[in-house]
Amino acid sequence: MTATAVETAASLTRTMRDRAADWDARGSLPSGVRAELAATGLLGVDIPASHGGLGGTPEELGEVAARIGGACSALRGLLTVQGMVAAALLRWGTRPQRDRWVPPLASGERFAAFAATEEEAGTELGRVRTTVDEDGDDVVVTGHKRWVTFGQTADDVLVLGTARGRPTAVLVEGHRPGLTREPVTGQLGMRAAHIAHLRLDGVRVPRDNVVARPGLGLSHVAATALDHGRFTVAWGCVGMAETCLETAAAHAVARRQGGVRLAEHELIRAQLGRCAVEIEAARQLCLRAARLRAERSPEAVAATIVAKYAAARAAGSAGQGAVSTLGSAGCAPDSIAGRFFRDAKVMEIIEGSANVAELHIADRLLRRYGFRPGSTPGTQEEENTR
Numbered sequence: 001m002t003a004t005a006v007e008t009a010a011s012l013t014r015t016m017r018d019r020a021a022d023w024d025a026r027g028s029l030p031s032g033v034r035a036e037l038a039a040t041g042l043l044g045v046d047i048p049a050s051h052g053g054l055g056g057t058p059e060e061l062g063e064v065a066a067r068i069g070g071a072c073s074a075l076r077g078l079l080t081v082q083g084m085v086a087a088a089l090l091r092w093g094t095r096p097q098r099d100r101w102v103p104p105l106a107s108g109e110r111f112a113a114f115a116a117t118e119e120e121a122g123t124e125l126g127r128v129r130t131t132v133d134e135d136g137d138d139v140v141v142t143g144h145k146r147w148v149t150f151g152q153t154a155d156d157v158l159v160l161g162t163a164r165g166r167p168t169a170v171l172v173e174g175h176r177p178g179l180t181r182e183p184v185t186g187q188l189g190m191r192a193a194h195i196a197h198l199r200l201d202g203v204r205v206p207r208d209n210v211v212a213r214p215g216l217g218l219s220h221v222a223a224t225a226l227d228h229g230r231f232t233v234a235w236g237c238v239g240m241a242e243t244c245l246e247t248a249a250a251h252a253v254a255r256r257q258g259g260v261r262l263a264e265h266e267l268i269r270a271q272l273g274r275c276a277v278e279i280e281a282a283r284q285l286c287l288r289a290a291r292l293r294a295e296r297s298p299e300a301v302a303a304t305i306v307a308k309y310a311a312a313r314a315a316g317s318a319g320q321g322a323v324s325t326l327g328s329a330g331c332a333p334d335s336i337a338g339r340f341f342r343d344a345k346v347m348e349i350i351e352g353s354a355n356v357a358e359l360h361i362a363d364r365l366l367r368r369y370g371f372r373p374g375s376t377p378g379t380q381e382e383e384n385t386r
């Protein structure tokens with residue numbers, strides 16, 4: 001692995017850890033910060049050089065996500081959604097689509113969002129009701145998408161919908177008439193990630209914006225995007241957990257109560273020890289997922305589900321442990337441990353919830369014993385992403 005991209009991410013985020021508290025409180029990631037990230041080229045870290053990226057390995061992408069995630073979940077969210085849309089286009093887009101849409105994503109000239117969730121379709125994305133109807137050389141998109149990360153500001157949105165009742169995916173440019181953005185503010189975590197619900201009211205886009213033919217929108221296009229997103233979220237969680245552990249350990253050594261340092265209490269040391277092991281285990285699972293992705297192994301998708309599950313749990317434990325160790329300092333408005341404590345809960349929900357990951361992992365296990373489960377959401381998509 002070349003250190004360059006990872007070093008760039010480390011140096012970019014060194015000052016961002018402290019500034020991110022303000023972005024979180026304001027509920028907005030400044031456009032200058034998004035431009036700063038874009039200027040490093042890191043938004044295209046794993047995009048091939050032929051499409052304007054840095055051509056990095058999955059491990060490099062992961063380490064970059066960990067550095068950024070260890071400073072600011074919203075900024076890591078930007079890397080995630082940009083990468084999700086680019087990955088889906090690179091895998092399933094036509095050559096003209098790849099050549100047109102991917103380079104501006106790699107450079108950050110344009111920012112993208114991924115809109116799948118609806119009121120009746122969260123975990124069960126097979127239930128999306130947004131329609132994509134053909135009309136001459138255009139398609140007309142109608143529906144209501146919820147919880148779209150960077151939906152307030154994205155230049156382009158990859159929308160999961162249905163065409164003639166079959167899943168499809170279509171790129172909708174943000175300037176198209178009929179697209180309304182309803183900002184979501186004050187949510188539990190990722191508060192600076194410009195989240196919005198999107199109304200698509202007869203939005204007309206050229207037919208060329210449709211990515212892959214009807215039938216493949218969920219099982220192929222969205223599945224590839226979600227698998228990529230899960231990978232960067234997993235690594236982002238490792239970064240969050242590592243930051244929480246460092247913060248808790250430094251505080252335990254510095255803070256004295258009753259004449260002794262907190263670190264002298266066995267309960268505090270045991271808590272730190274437990275978190276250190278969980279984080280290292282999550283990191284190793286993320287590295288395994290990265291290796292399998294680099295080898296294009298059919299096991300990579302399942303390994304990514306396991307890594308994301310473990311890393312989100314590690315971030316949850318580390319956040320909770322760090323806030324406990326810091327006491328009131330962990331509850332302060334600018335506490336990074338407090339912010340990651342909130343963000344970590346969100347990580348257990350997005351890109352495949354912890355519940356559903358457990359079912360996937362158990363299903364794979366039970367298959368070895370001849371049991372064929374049929375009802376876990378996303379099982380079919382997992383098969384098709386390989």
Ligand SMILES: Cc1cc2nc3c(=O)[nH]c(=O)nc-3n(C[C@H](O)[C@H](O)[C@H](O)COP(=O)(O)OP(=O)(O)OC[C@H]3O[C@@H](n4cnc5c(N)ncnc54)[C@H](O)[C@@H]3O)c2cc1C
Binds near residue numbers: 146150350354355356
């Ligand atoms: C901060 C944030 C950012 C987001 N960004 C995006 C985005 O960019 N794009 C996008 O499309 N969506 C986004 N989402 C939406 C997110 O993907 C969904 O919230 C998630 O898929 C869960 O859907 P739901 O909230 O409708 O929960 P539900 O599907 O209603 O599930 C609620 C709970 O029930 C459990 N559950 C559901 N079905 C099953 C089952 N079959 N077996 C066992 N347990 C089950 C779930 O695990 C969960 O714990 C975001 C959400 C948040 C909070």
